[in-house]
Amino acid sequence: MDQFKNDLKEEQSRINFVRNKMIEDVAFLQKQTSSVKTDIVNIRKNFWDDVTVNMDDAVEAGETATSIKQQAEFLSEREHRHKHLDRDLKNLKRLIDTPYFARIDFLEDGERVLESIYLGIASYLDRNSDEFLVYDWRAPISSLYYDYSLGPAEFTAPGGTVRGELKLKRQFIIKDAIIEGMFDSGITIGDELLKEVLGKQSDTQMKNIVATIQQEQNKVIRNEKGKLLIVQGAAGSGKTSAALQRVAFLLYKYRETLEAEEILLFSPNPMFNSYIRNVLPELGEENMQQTTFQQYLQHSLGEYFEIEDPFSQMEYMLTAQKEDFYEIRHKAAKYKSSFQYMDKIESYLTYLGKQGMVFQDITFRGNVLFSSDAIYTYFYSLSPTISITNRVKLVSDWLVSELKKLEKKERNKEWVEEEIQFLSKEEYQFYYQKLSKQKRFSQDTFDDFNREQENLSKYVVKRHFNSIKKQIATHDFIDIPAIYQQLFKLPGETFEENVGDEISDSDWADICSFSINEINHERLTYEDATPFLYVKEKIEGFKVNTSVKYVFIDEAQDYSAFQFAFIKHIFPNARFTVLGDLNQAIYAHHSYSGIEALKFLFDSERTERIELKRSYRSTKQIIEFTRALLENGNEIDPFNRQGSKPVMVEKDSTEALINGIAQRVKTLDSYKSIAIICKTAQESENVYKLLKEKTEVHLVDKRTNEFGLGVVIIPAYLAKGIEFDAVFIFNGSKEQYGSEDVRKLFYTACTRAMHELFVYYKGEITPFISEIPQHLYNEEF
Numbered sequence: 052m053d054q055f056k057n058d059l060k061e062e063q064s065r066i067n068f069v070r071n072k073m074i075e076d077v078a079f080l081q082k083q084t085s086s087v088k089t090d091i092v093n094i095r096k097n098f099w100d101d102v103t104v105n106m107d108d109a110v111e112a113g114e115t116a117t118s119i120k121q122q123a124e125f126l127s128e129r130e131h132r133h134k135h136l137d138r139d140l141k142n143l144k145r146l147i148d149t150p151y152f153a154r155i156d157f158l159e160d161g162e163r164v165l166e167s168i169y170l171g172i173a174s175y176l177d178r179n180s181d182e183f184l185v186y187d188w189r190a191p192i193s194s195l196y197y198d199y200s201l202g203p204a205e206f207t208a209p210g211g212t213v214r215g216e217l218k219l220k221r222q223f224i225i226k227d228a229i230i231e232g233m234f235d236s237g238i239t240i241g242d243e244l245l246k247e248v249l250g251k252q253s254d255t256q257m258k259n260i261v262a263t264i265q266q267e268q269n270k271v272i273r274n275e276k277g278k279l280l281i282v283q284g285a286a287g288s289g290k291t292s293a294a295l296q297r298v299a300f301l302l303y304k305y306r307e308t309l310e311a312e313e314i315l316l317f318s319p320n321p322m323f324n325s326y327i328r329n330v331l332p333e334l335g336e337e338n339m340q341q342t343t344f345q346q347y348l349q350h351s352l353g354e355y356f357e358i359e360d361p362f363s364q365m366e367y368m369l370t371a372q373k374e375d376f377y378e379i380r381h382k383a384a385k386y387k388s389s390f391q392y393m394d395k396i397e398s399y400l401t402y403l404g405k406q407g408m409v410f411q412d413i414t415f416r417g418n419v420l421f422s423s424d425a426i427y428t429y430f431y432s433l434s435p436t437i438s439i440t441n442r443v444k445l446v447s448d449w450l451v452s453e454l455k456k457l458e459k460k461e462r463n464k465e466w467v468e469e470e471i472q473f474l475s476k477e478e479y480q481f482y483y484q485k486l487s488k489q490k491r492f493s494q495d496t497f498d499d500f501n502r503e504q505e506n507l508s509k510y511v512v513k514r515h516f517n518s519i520k521k522q523i524a525t526h527d528f529i530d531i532p533a534i535y536q537q538l539f540k541l542p543g544e545t546f547e548e549n550v551g552d553e554i555s556d557s558d559w560a561d562i563c564s565f566s567i568n569e570i571n572h573e574r575l576t577y578e579d580a581t582p583f584l585y586v587k588e589k590i591e592g593f594k595v596n597t598s599v600k601y602v603f604i605d606e607a608q609d610y611s612a613f614q615f616a617f618i619k620h621i622f623p624n625a626r627f628t629v630l631g632d633l634n635q636a637i638y639a640h641h642s643y644s645g646i647e648a649l650k651f652l653f654d655s656e657r658t659e660r661i662e663l664k665r666s667y668r669s670t671k672q673i674i675e676f677t678r679a680l681l682e683n684g685n686e687i688d689p690f691n692r693q694g695s696k697p698v699m700v701e702k703d704s705t706e707a708l709i710n711g712i713a714q715r716v717k718t719l720d721s722y723k724s725i726a727i728i729c730k731t732a733q734e735s736e737n738v739y740k741l742l743k744e745k746t747e748v749h750l751v752d753k754r755t756n757e758f759g760l761g762v763v764i765i766p767a768y769l770a771k772g773i774e775f776d777a778v779f780i781f782n783g784s785k786e787q788y789g790s791e792d793v794r795k796l797f798y799t800a801c802t803r804a805m806h807e808l809f810v811y812y813k814g815e816i817t818p819f820i821s822e823i824p825q826h827l828y829n830e831e832f
């Protein structure tokens with residue numbers, strides 16, 4: 052028998068051994084879990100029987116309280132135990148079919164016995180021998196597997212650095228406890244296994260990559276040095292994957308102190324949330340909190356305006372070139388994304404500290420209780436050394452105390468009496484009960500008509516005034532939209548020396564008239580939403596979230612400098628992991644990419660940068676093609692997985708494009724997911740109408756929440772972050788992709804392809820392609 056067969060046999064018999072142990076343990080744990088469960092049910096059922104309740108005097112009452120406390124603690128201990136057992140059981144069940152994915156043999160310096168370490172998604176300890184039969188992939192010793200090839204190696208254990216030699220590195224593909232593949236690797240983590248994994252078809256759910264994490268990705272996953280970790284990586288280099296395994300790593304390493312809900316991920320769109328939601332549960336961890344920045348804005352500002360979302364902004368930028376304000380909106384979007392704009396707002400806020408706040412009247416039944424002028428006068432009567440936020444608080448206190456006086460006066464008004472007369476039976480009873488509770492009446496009836504009237508009027512007025520108090524508490528008396536709008540109305544020199552180098556006076560004047568008009572129509576553009584919120588929070592007090600310990604920002608190139616500064620402000624206690632690719636910066640403010648701006652926000656000594664140059668998603672042929680679309684593309688290193696070259700297909704009409712794509716899609720029925728990527732939502736809708744007559748297709752728009760298989764038609768900017776077996780660019784013509792502005796959008800669209808890429812076009816092909824060497828693609832006519 053040759054060596055390999057012999058090894059395989061031995062490994063299989065170890066798996067059988069481990070699996071049998073696990074099966075025994077599952078039975079053992081199930082028994083324990085069910086016994087603890089029975090305990091819990093019994094404690095709950097007999098809770099009061101087992102407590103001695105005696106309230107006769109203070110001593111007895113104290114003893115009763117202690118007895119209840121003891122019983123509650125006992126219950127809580129059992130519940131805690133149950134939770135643990137349940138988690139162990141789930142982990143064990145997850146391991147049974149695939150107990151591990153790799154083995155390393157390590158000889159520690161000074162030791163004579165070689166240690167074999169098997170790595171799986173969770174640890175497994177033999178209860179009898181106390182020996183780890185499987186090590187968690189996140190355990191310190193497991194990093195040897197990811198960081199070293201055969202030869203000298205070391206890892207950091209809690210007690211210090213452990214040095215030695217890595218003698219063997221072996222990978223397995225195990226299904227149903229049978230070894231289906233086994234690779235001994237020398238240099239990197241088995242290209243063979245990685246090829247096999249990457250060659251598979253796509254899925255609706257992203258998969259974990261723990262068996263094949265690459266060395267540079269492992270640096271991202273285990274990095275713990277900085278306050279800010281910036282990961283700049285090529286399309287398909289595993290940024291999202293690394294981010295998710297990093298969450299799993301942190302949850303493992305800090306399991307005593309860190310909960311999943313203390314980690315927050317900002318993702319590019321709601322569909323992306325569904326795409327990644329299985330990775331952590333697969334690894335036995337709970338999902339972190341997930342949101343999009345838009346959801347955050349909507350949550351904070353929804354009551355004020357109809358807020359434009361980033362996709363509508365994008366759609367506007369791509370389709371509205373002929374509209375009157377297009378050029379100026381473009382400039383405005385860039386400017387409003389910048390630090391210069393934030394500085395401008397800061398000087399405006401300083402100005403507001405001295406004058407210019409805009410308030411609203413507080414009215415009641417058509418009468419003004421507090422005029423905006425009175426509020427203004429009171430606000431500026433307060434010392435200018437007090438911050439705006441604190442003065443707002445003092446104004447609120449003043450309003451509430453004045454309101455109390457007005458409340459008293461209001462009770463004698465005619466409307467109150469009328470309202471009392473028209474009180475429904477239920478309301479009357481409600482008041483009556485309230486009043487009786489306060490012992491304002493003797494026995495069951497009102498003892499005196501006047502008293503009854505007095506008390507009822509008090510309650511009627513109070514009920515109405517409560518809503519005014521609420522308005523005061525939520526600062527409704529401050530006219531934030533008017534304050535924000537005033538920024539564009541006041542001549543720049545009113546509150547600052549000049550408007551900054553980035554924008555000319557005449558552009559600023561145009562931006563002002565555009566912005567004023569938008570707010571007049573109660574619309575807030577996406578580029579205004581964060582600055583608007585910033586002004587609001589600066590005036591009313593910043594709502595910070597101190598419980599979040601780690602913030603992850605994926606597709607970070609889409610965030611502006613302004614947005615980053617804002618996010619940093621809201622999470623003062625968090626460490627940040629920011630992942631992005633400047634080559635996929637497709638938004639209007641791209642020349643002010645926030646990633647570059649991060650260096651101004653964080654201390655450089657506490658900032659770590661990791662670059663991921665290797666790209667894994669696509670075949671070598673697709674990566675060689677897509678990287679040629681970029682100026683600096685040669686830096687991207689394709690993983691060597693072979694496939695066919697991208698195909699350029701010329702057609703002479705839209706109808707021919709549709710027919711050609713419909714036919715080709717039918718020949719690709721072995722693929723699970725195919726995307727027809729359009730430039731805009733508008734184009735996607737048109738293509739959908741035409742194509743659905745010919746083949747089964749689904750339209751994806753910004754409201755789509757679930758990522759589905761099959762053939763989808765999708766605008767390029769929504770395909771961010773996700774991938775498909777085959778990608779069709781619907782019309783890669785010069786007409787569609789002729790200007791430099793959309794090069795990155797085109798690149799992003801093409802890089803979504805895993806196995807095959809087709810660029811269909813009508814008329815002249817985009818210059819992005821006509822400029823690159825022809826040997827990188829095939830052509831069809």
Ligand SMILES: Nc1ncnc2c1ncn2[C@@H]1O[C@H](COP(=O)(O)OP(=O)(O)OP(=O)(O)O)[C@@H](O)[C@H]1O
Nearest residue numbers: 260263264265286287288289290291292667668772
């Ligand atoms: N080490 C790895 N082992 C197995 N698969 C990997 C590995 N690294 C990346 N991949 C796969 O490559 C694909 C791209 O990964 P991912 O989406 O994380 O990249 P990305 O850098 O976020 O891409 P983009 O910026 O283009 O959205 C995914 O299918 C992922 O599973």
